[in-house]
Amino acid sequence: MKKYLLYGSERYALAILRPLQDAIRRRGGEAAWFFDGPGAADLVEGERLLDVRGVRDWKPDAVLTPGNHLPHFFPGVKVEVFHGFDAGKPRHIYIRGFFDLYCTTGPRDTAQFQALADKLGHFSVAQTGWPKLDPMFKRDALREIAGPLPPVRDPPVILYHSTFSPSWSAAETLYGEVRRLSRDGRWRWIVTFHPKMPAETVARYKALQNEHLRFAEDDNILDLFPQVDMMCSDTSSALSEFLLTGKPVVTFRNRRPGPQLIDIDQVDQFEPAIARALSRPPELMQAIAEFGLAIHPDRDGRSSERVLDAIDAFIAGGGRNRRPKPANLWRKLKLRRRIGYWGPARC
Known part of the structure; x- marks a missing residue:
């Protein structure tokens, strides 16, 4: 049984990640949630909430988030699924050094992220569509x-x-x-x-x-x-x-x-x-x-399934990119402070 952690920092993460939770369950997998901001209080019966120790003990195969950060000390492939489309605000096409895999929404974003992936080498890109839109x-x-x-x-x-x-x-x-x-x-x-x-x-x-x-x-x-x-x-x-x-x-x-x-x-x-x-x-x-x-050319409501397929393919390919992620020490320190965890980085 594959395990996926759904990681949010705002309530809007629920609308983006719940279609993924549904797809995970349809495949016989298991999903759990972690929040470092608002959202946990809106979980419903049957949705599992973990704390930091619970996440590390549970050992997810992948951690998926629509945000721009996640803890490097959580087990699993780190996956960015985005909190929205590029609206012209700063830093939509911006690499923060936390992610192994970016799941993009359509050709416009894919081309820009893939160009950076080819240059930097420490993350991969898969065009999947956006899970939030599956119900729509x-x-x-x-x-x-x-x-x-x-x-x-x-x-x-x-x-x-x-x-x-x-x-x-x-x-x-x-x-x-x-x-x-x-x-x-x-x-x-x-x-x-x-x-x-x-x-x-x-x-x-x-x-x-x-x-x-x-x-x-x-x-x-x-x-x-x-x-x-x-x-x-x-x-x-x-x-x-x-x-x-x-x-x-x-x-x-x-x-x-x-x-x-x-x-x-x-x-x-x-x-x-x-x-x-x-x-x-x-x-x-x-x-x-x-x-x-x-x-977003895909109109079949199956973006969540494509995200899970992309994760499976990444893991099957060895679960690594051709270069390691940057040290990112300052951002990692800020995230530890945000979450209140000062334990070891490895499980």
Whole structure:
């Protein structure tokens, strides 16, 4: 029986790693969880939580995480499955020296990580797709992905989502417009934010709730996608997830705009941009389709299985890369302090 440790530092790890847990169990394997941040309290009956000593005694074959670190002193192949798509923020294509294997989502990321793997030699790359999206591609409610979109609702429903960093977030800048547009009933709104959004901003938007605007606190933003006709955002990786549904996105001062987005840089452009998105112009819809194929071409809902296959292949090939990982002493020291473990590195 193969054993896999699912490692998280934020609650969003649950939505990313639970499809992997399901795939592990279907194969007759065993999964357990470790958290060094929020998330453990949200585990449910049947999900096993380990502490540091428990992990070392259990000796997993692999440790999988969507984060950018994991303890070098945990047994098993160290696997990065990513917490989101490349949204133009710093350090998405960035090698931190913790991982043996990177499981990439699509051709765009694969090419960049593989070039670094060829140069550095201390990690491998496998294009698998993203486990978080497996339920979305399998779910009956999103069969629209494989065919024509349903008509825009009457009234249309808009998902407003923002990242948390003040330098990237438009939540405060667009607050007045969302407040104004959510009161006349022409459009309906669902608002959701990154878990790290400042509490003051969250409180302001929660106070806007009325018959036309709902503040959603769903753990998994994918659950909201079938309920809406378009998204408004800024520089959030969630907008790439949304584009895979084939629906339009309006962004405010996006760090990496392209033809797949309606990007604006002035507040007074917000309302007309929404109207254009809801009209679904053909050139925009074609750009969205092409973008989706570049970042995540697999639509079969089997990315988790491909991740496990990639791990099996890596182990079968000897479980090593052609060069050892860097010493990484400062980062390892910080992670030991974070977890509170000062024991030996080897089991």
